[in-house]
Amino acid sequence: MSPLAGITVLDFSRVLAGPMATQILAELGAEVIKIERAGGGDESRRFEPRLPGGESAYFFAFNRGKRSVTLNLKSPRGQEIARGLAKNADIVVENFLPGVMDRLGLGYGDLSAANPGLVYISNTGFGQDGPYAHRKGYDTIFQALSGIMALTGHPGTPPAKAGVPISDMTSALWIAVAALTGLVGRGRTGRGAHVDLAMMDVQVSLLALAAARLFALDEDPVRTGTEHPGRVPSAAFECADGRWLHISGSDQHWKPLCDVLGLPELAADPGLAANAGRVAQRARVMEALSGAIAGRGRDELADALRAADVPVGEVNSVREVLSDPHIGAREMVGHIEHPVEGTFPALRTPIRIDGLDRPPLAAPPLLGADTDAVLSETLGLDPAEIARLREEGTI
Structure with missing residues (x-):
């Protein structure tokens, strides 16, 4: 029924x-x-x-x-x-x-x-x-x-x-x-x-989250593309094969992400261990991540990140998602x-x-x-x- x-x-x-x-x-x-x-x-x-x-x-x-x-x-x-x-x-x-x-x-x-x-x-x-x-x-x-x-x-x-x-x-x-x-x-x-x-x-x-920034910081939010205004990393990155991968991680994902991408200096920096520090150094972090990801194929990198328990999603076309085996x-x-x-x-x-x-x-x-x-x-x-x-x- x-x-x-x-x-x-x-x-x-x-x-x-x-x-x-x-x-x-x-x-x-x-x-x-x-x-x-x-x-x-x-x-x-x-x-x-x-x-x-x-x-x-x-x-x-x-x-x-x-x-x-x-x-x-x-x-x-x-x-x-x-x-x-x-x-x-x-x-x-x-x-x-x-x-x-x-x-x-x-x-x-x-x-x-x-x-x-x-x-x-x-x-x-x-x-x-x-x-x-x-x-x-x-x-x-x-x-x-x-x-x-x-x-x-x-x-x-x-x-x-x-x-x-x-x-x-x-x-x-x-x-x-x-x-x-x-x-x-x-x-x-x-x-x-x-x-x-x-x-x-x-x-x-x-507008709940955008309004929260306005109410809390008196900041009128602006366009940020795929980047999250309050969390780093959370953005789509272009891979070596021209396809895109979206990565969105919290503090517990930071070191595993750096390990997969071969960025030991970022992983070892105490100023980047917490999200607030990464937001403050957004430009440095995004430049390093973009450079490392640009040298990796999308599917290979997605598999490696998932194996390290880092949240990641391929940026799919409509055709791709409707033919996805999970769907x-x-x-x-x-x-x-x-x-x-x-x-x-x-x-x-x-x-x-x-x-x-x-x-x-x-x-x-x-x-x-x-x-x-x-x-x-x-x-x-x-x-x-x-x-x-x-x-x-x-x-």
Whole structure:
């Protein structure tokens, strides 16, 4: 049995943060009903890269295991149907600008009046209040505004975005946390809640260590590349074969590292035995380490350092990590069977719970594939009524 079996999620969200969160809930066993615009659906259905049958690999990444219902939320009948579906839901997720769902008669006040146990999550860019509440934004906008972009990259180079859409994806995790927290709270009080979750707030929360430097030292952190601002060594080094190796060690790793690299003078220097001394002499230490590592092949050196119990990681490409034997043994790459695209690879939800079923890999839905079934099963509409709704453009 899946841990969220019996939980129903009504998902009005689009693109990435909301859909990623509801995919997690779906793969933990919840029934997720994805509400999409008739004709077009979630705009990410048109995002690149496209597969041979025309489906979007972007959409595939965040919408597995859901049911798709097309609904015109601008029509009174469409709004009525949405309210009917919400009466039977445990969780609602939406990512419209503040006030939009209220104007549609689908805000928390409207839906919770008929369903007091509803956990309603509003995931917006800047929250339900504040001077930026009605601004629009995308992942990289939040990376820029939050300071993350200013911290990413090498000294003396322009700011850089993270290699993955970190603002969207971390917000997705907090949506999932909020949903599960809301269910626990409901189990104790019998009532649901309205969760105001702003992507900007999530990004600011990621500044915990950078903010600690500001609070403690009045130092505004800057770009440091792969180097850690408070620990030496912790950086990526280029090896003789042009590949890169990341080494991150604490005091107990310092002498073994020096021994492997043939740097006895550094190992014997009492001023470098503790991290504070190495930070104070960062330039000297990094120059010596870089020179020694530049003469060694990456794989040989990685093996030697691991044998000495020094933490080390090869800087892998996406292709390299997805073909890594450990990732294979953990079965992180699975496959879905899609009615248009056939067999297609997919990354698994990483949660494993002893005694419970492993989260399955189910295909993302075709647009509107479940409209008739959901309206029939949940609202009791007969085929003739469903046909009328389709003819009038409600579904």
